[in-house]
Amino acid sequence: MEPTRSSGDGSGNSGTYTPEIAESLRFEEEIQSFMRENTVHPSLEPPPASGGSSFTALLGLPANQAVELLHDPESGDSPAVAAAAAVSGGGEMWRFGLRDPNALTLPSGCSPTFPSNAALVERAARFSIFAAEDSPDAASVPSHSGDHSPKLKAEPPDTESQPICPIPVERPQRPAKRKEAEKGNKVKGPAKKSRTAEEGSAKVAEESTGGDKLPYVHVRARRGQATDSHSLAERARREKINARMKLLQELVPGCSKISGTALVLDEIINHVQSLQRQVELLSMRLAAVNPRVDISGLDNFLSAECGRVMVGNGRGGVWMEQSAWMDAAAVNGGRRQQQQQQQQIWHLDLVHPHQTPSVWERDDASHLFTNPNPGTSLFGYDPASSVSLHSNQLKTEL
Amino acid sequence: MEDQGNNKTLSLIKTSTSSNSGFLERGRRIKVAAEMGLAESSRGRHWSRALRDRLLRRIGNGACGCQKEGLTPSKVAEDLVGEEGDDEVIEMARKLRALQKLVPGGEDLAMDRLFEETADYVEALQRQVNVMRALASLLGMLEKEKRLMGG
Numbered sequence: 001m002e003p004t005r006s007s008g009d010g011s012g013n014s015g016t017y018t019p020e021i022a023e024s025l026r027f028e029e030e031i032q033s034f035m036r037e038n039t040v041h042p043s044l045e046p047p048p049a050s051g052g053s054s055f056t057a058l059l060g061l062p063a064n065q066a067v068e069l070l071h072d073p074e075s076g077d078s079p080a081v082a083a084a085a086a087v088s089g090g091g092e093m094w095r096f097g098l099r100d101p102n103a104l105t106l107p108s109g110c111s112p113t114f115p116s117n118a119a120l121v122e123r124a125a126r127f128s129i130f131a132a133e134d135s136p137d138a139a140s141v142p143s144h145s146g147d148h149s150p151k152l153k154a155e156p157p158d159t160e161s162q163p164i165c166p167i168p169v170e171r172p173q174r175p176a177k178r179k180e181a182e183k184g185n186k187v188k189g190p191a192k193k194s195r196t197a198e199e200g201s202a203k204v205a206e207e208s209t210g211g212d213k214l215p216y217v218h219v220r221a222r223r224g225q226a227t228d229s230h231s232l233a234e235r236a237r238r239e240k241i242n243a244r245m246k247l248l249q250e251l252v253p254g255c256s257k258i259s260g261t262a263l264v265l266d267e268i269i270n271h272v273q274s275l276q277r278q279v280e281l282l283s284m285r286l287a288a289v290n291p292r293v294d295i296s297g298l299d300n301f302l303s304a305e306c307g308r309v310m311v312g313n314g315r316g317g318v319w320m321e322q323s324a325w326m327d328a329a330a331v332n333g334g335r336r337q338q339q340q341q342q343q344q345i346w347h348l349d350l351v352h353p354h355q356t357p358s359v360w361e362r363d364d365a366s367h368l369f370t371n372p373n374p375g376t377s378l379f380g381y382d383p384a385s386s387v388s389l390h391s392n393q394l395k396t397e398l
Numbered sequence: 399m400e401d402q403g404n405n406k407t408l409s410l411i412k413t414s415t416s417s418n419s420g421f422l423e424r425g426r427r428i429k430v431a432a433e434m435g436l437a438e439s440s441r442g443r444h445w446s447r448a449l450r451d452r453l454l455r456r457i458g459n460g461a462c463g464c465q466k467e468g469l470t471p472s473k474v475a476e477d478l479v480g481e482e483g484d485d486e487v488i489e490m491a492r493k494l495r496a497l498q499k500l501v502p503g504g505e506d507l508a509m510d511r512l513f514e515e516t517a518d519y520v521e522a523l524q525r526q527v528n529v530m531r532a533l534a535s536l537l538g539m540l541e542k543e544k545r546l547m548g549g
Contacts, residue, residue, distance in 0.1 A: 237510065240510050241509050241510045241513065244510055244513035244514055244517065245513055247513070247517050248513055248516060248517050248520070251517055251520050251521065252520065261490065262486065262489060262490060262493065265490070265493040265494070265497065266493065268497065268516065268520075269493065269496050269497055269500060271520065272497070272500045272501070272516070272519070272520060272523070273500065275520065275523040275524060275527060276500070276523065278527045279429065279432055279433070279436075279523065279526060279527060279530065280429055282432075282527065282530040282531055282534055283425055283426075283428040283429035283431075283432050283530065284425040284428075284429075285534045286425075286428050286530065286533065286534050286537070287421055287422075287424040287425035287427075287428050288421065288425075289534070289537045289538065289541060
């Protein structure tokens with residue numbers, strides 16, 4: 001049911017965000033079809049906050065909020081978030097329902113179908129966090145109760161996608177929002193609990209900005225640490241920064257051994273500079289390659305071919321010209337990423353250098369490539385169509 | 399904007415492929431094209447947009463001969479890692495500033511966003527370098543073969 005994740009993207013891309021975003025569209029459809037099957041009951045009211053369980057109020061709101069969000073599909077990526085919220089909210093309810101059926105009355109339609117999609121719910125949770133990360137104003141959703149089961153369930157899907165998105169792995173554990181009737185006492189309550197129960201998990205409050213944010217946010221403090229809201233927020237930010245720093249360390253070769261932020265930063269800066277220099281050197285090298293230029297039919301070619309490009313997902317043939325190959329190749333590399341192609345197979349066919357422009361035009365129909373993603377149309381900068389008619393032609397397969 | 403990009407690209411390629419322009423000029427154009435491809439490969443990222451804007455502005459200005467606009471005011475990274483001595487903080491700020499200058503669009507980013515963008519930028523750069531290197535060697539081989547074949 002789940003689309004396969006590209007767990008090995010050739011050159012070891014460990015934290016690519018773009019494919020994730022591109023995939024979220026597909027995922028959103030999944031969720032929405034799923035939601036159509038199980039309509040979250042809008043009449044689910046938050047049960048009165050009982051003293052013992054702090055989950056009830058938590059569970060109540062996400063459903064309403066999710067339904068609210070569902071009804072507003074216009075705003076950006078909130079459909080994905082909303083759907084994810086609904087699903088995860090419903091999933092939470094299901095989980096809670098299993099544990100304590102007396103506290104909640106679930107609509108009969110919901111519970112039987114959710115369990116089979118626990119994996120989807122977890123994925124939704126991750127995605128919603130991920131989406132929320134991109135647009136912090138969107139409602140952040142995944143509700144994680146204090147128990148371990150969501151984490152346990154989260155582990156397998158997380159570990160399997162570990163190589164791809166290390167950051168989202170951390171997310172499920174961090175932005176947990178709790179909603180309660182009163183703020184004051186409850187903060188100390190969970191804080192006390194945390195000392196005995198969970199020693200490592202600090203749940204941190206994120207800044208709420210939107211109008212549909214929860215009014216009260218509860219934070220679980222680490223052992224022996226202050227629960228002051230300022231220091232907590234600061235600690236959260238610091239942890240976030242450290243996480244990003246660690247990710248960067250993994251990216252830059254030879255950086256993981258270095259300890260100390262200053263040195264790591266130095267290494268990162270050096271790496272970026274060296275990469276930029278390499279790009280410059282390579283472009284000079286490419287300029288040195290002897291070009292055969294024939295721009296005579298370029299304009300006609302462009303107007304005729306703009307928009308008429310197809311790409312094969314697994315393997316695409318691309319006609320590239322010597323002078324314009326740069327654009328093609330660079331975009332090609334990008335498109336490869338966008339389509340999550342796992343293997344990059346380069347074949348070279350030496351086309352006979354005496355081909356005429358007419359031959360070119362006849363052959364191109366099956367070999368140009370397009371962008372299947374509507375959101376990222378590259379037609380304004382379409383390399384294939386901007387390929388000029390030259391005598392030297394390369395055909396490479398991806 | 400799309401059409402504008404298209405026309406700009408077209409003119410770019412035209413100049414880049416004209417055999418009259420010198421080697422350096424051609425190299426520079428190719429570099430611009432490469433960076434454009436780099437920006438396009440990760441569309442939607444902050445740095446990608448910034449890079450694209452920078453390139454288009456440069457091309458546009460170059461075409462009409464205008465002076466380059468003044469640099470946009472940049473914010474210094476405000477969030478610094480706490481709990482360090484003053485000197486270290488200053489040094490850290492300097493390094494962050496340097497990183498901000500390197501990453502396109504990094505000047506208005508705070509520390510956490512900056513690191514995010516840097517990570518993505520590094521990945522994209524690496525991809526770009528791989529592609530360019532492969533193409534360079536490919537074309538080099540092609541040329542050699544052609545010469546051998548007497549083309």
